[in-house]
Amino acid sequence: MAHKFLVKSANVLAGTLTYSESDRGFAFHPGGLDDLAERVGGEGRTSLVADTLQLEVAVETGRALYVWGYLPRESWGRTSMELPDSRIGGVIVELDDPPLEEAISVSIARSNWEVFFDEKTGLVRVTRNQFLSEELIEIADAVHLGLAGAELNSFWLEPEFVA
Template sequence: MKFFVRSGRPLEGVLTYDESEHGFSFSAQSSSALTERLGTEGVTSLLIGTLQLEVDIESQDVLFAWGYLPNIRRKTAALGTPDYSPGQVSISTDYSLEPGVSLDVPGENWEVLFDPASGWVAILRKKTVRAELVQVASGIVLGLTNGDLVSIWLLPVPQGSRDEQN
C-alpha cells in the first residue's frame, strides 16, 4: 500500500474525542461537502490498530480519521504544532477495496503520544524520520515518507466546544 499527496482542500468539519467512549469521531461541516468527495462505490477503512482512516473507494482518497483509541495508550510528550500543508492523500494498493471491508496499514511499532499543552495526539511509527505532513481534514494530518504512512496527527476540539462551532 502506497500513499500519494495531491493538491486540494482539506475536508472541513469537526474532529472530537469522546473520553467516555475512548474514541475519535469526525463530522463533516456539511453533508454536501462530504458528498462532493464521495464516489458511487462506497467507503472502506484503513486500520492502524483500532483507529480508522475512512477512504472513498472510487477516488481512493483518505477522507478523515475516526475510531477507538483509549487514553491509557497515550504517552505524554511535548509535540507542539506540526508544520503541515493542506492537500489530499490518495492510496494505491494491490488489494481490491470493498465497502465495509477494512485493510491494515502496513507497518508495526506504532506509538501514541499526547501533548496536553497543544492538544495534539500523534500516532507515530517508532524510529520515524522526517515526513511530509498533509492536512486532509480539519484536525487531521497525515505524515508520509517515500509513499509510506508514518504518522497521523489529530487535533480534536475540546469537549463542549463542538456545540459552539455548529
C-alpha cells in the same frame, strides 16, 4: 499487500474532529454532507486500519477522508510537541491487493503504533516511527497525515475533547 500514499492538490474536508472521553475514541463530524458525498463518490467508503484507529477512504477514488476509532487515552505517552509545518492537500491511497471495497477494512499494520499526547496543546500523534522525517498533509480539519515518501508514517490529530 502493498500500499502507496500519494499527495495531490485538494482542499481540506471541513468538519470537527472530536475525542470522546466516555467512548474513548475519535469521531469526525463533516461540516457539510454534500461536500463529503462529493468526495466519496458512488462506490461508498472503507477504512484502512492502523491498530484501532481507522483512516476512512473513498472507494471510488482512493482519497483519504478523515480518521475515527477507539484509542484509549490511558495508553498515550505524555510528551511536549508542536505540530510541524503541514500543507493542505489530498492523499490518494493505492492498494495492490486486495482492491478497496465498500465497508471492507484493510489493515495498514496492527502493531508498532505509538501514541503521544501533549496535554498543553491537545495534540495527539499516532506514529510508527517518531524519528522518521516526514511531510505532513492536512486532509481534513484537524487531521494531518505524516508521509515518509509514499508510506504512511503517522497521524497528527488536533481533536476537541468532549465528555
